[in-house]
Amino acid sequence: MKERITLHDKSFKPYMTYEQVIAAIDRLAEKINNDFRDCKEPPVIVCVLNGAMMFTSELMQRLDFDCELVSIKLSSYSGTDSTGAIRIDMNLTKDIAGRDVIVCEDIVDTGNTILYLSNLMKEQGANSVKICCMLLKPEMYSKDVKLDYVAKEIPNDFIVGFGLDYNELGRNYKDIYVIE
Ligand code: IMP
Numbered sequence: 001m002k003e004r005i006t007l008h009d010k011s012f013k014p015y016m017t018y019e020q021v022i023a024a025i026d027r028l029a030e031k032i033n034n035d036f037r038d039c040k041e042p043p044v045i046v047c048v049l050n051g052a053m054m055f056t057s058e059l060m061q062r063l064d065f066d067c068e069l070v071s072i073k074l075s076s077y078s079g080t081d082s083t084g085a086i087r088i089d090m091n092l093t094k095d096i097a098g099r100d101v102i103v104c105e106d107i108v109d110t111g112n113t114i115l116y117l118s119n120l121m122k123e124q125g126a127n128s129v130k131i132c133c134m135l136l137k138p139e140m141y142s143k144d145v146k147l148d149y150v151a152k153e154i155p156n157d158f159i160v161g162f163g164l165d166y167n168e169l170g171r172n173y174k175d176i177y178v179i180e
Pocket residue numbers: 051076077082105106107108109110111112113114157158159160164165166
């Protein structure tokens with residue numbers, strides 16, 4: 001892990017190591033395996049690009065039941081603030097009507113994105129929708145959507161790495177860094 005990284009105009013210091021992230025994902029995968037191991041129809045994992053790419057990849061490698069992967073690309077953040085306005089940059093890569101869906105998101109902050117996704121999956125005719133996120137900022141979360149699987153709760157700080165970006169930079173770091 002680096003002592004400090006600089007992205008655009010901001011610097012970031014170490015927050016969570018890759019090993020800590022993986023330990024949290026291991027625990028989460030075990031819960032999901034317990035819930036889905038005996039499922040009759042393979043569920044669809046919906047990876048919310050770009051942020052959840054690394055998380056979804058690590059999580060899926062630990063799932064021991066048949067599942068499909070579908071992606072969608074949304075954007076809402078500008079700089080270090082949630083804009084509230086959500087845009088679909090790329091729609092669902094496959095129809096999810098009638099399917100059991102597990103939405104995989106990198107981080108839940110205000111919950112705007114997850115509320116939007118939850119409604120979208122229902123509109124698209126999903127049979128059931130579970131929400132799975134790597135990180136949650138509970139101080140900020142104010143929506144009624146149930147967060148079925150959360151790998152780790154964190155304080156309300158802006159972080160980057162392991163898929164998370166600051167204006168598109170920082171996603172490639174395997175460890176997680178927090179803004180200084
Ligand atoms: P929400 O809609 O306010 O819950 O924000 C969720 C989205 O904002 C996530 O999908 C992330 O892309 C982004 N986001 C929230 N917090 C952070 C952060 O600390 N670092 C980087 N991106 C974040």
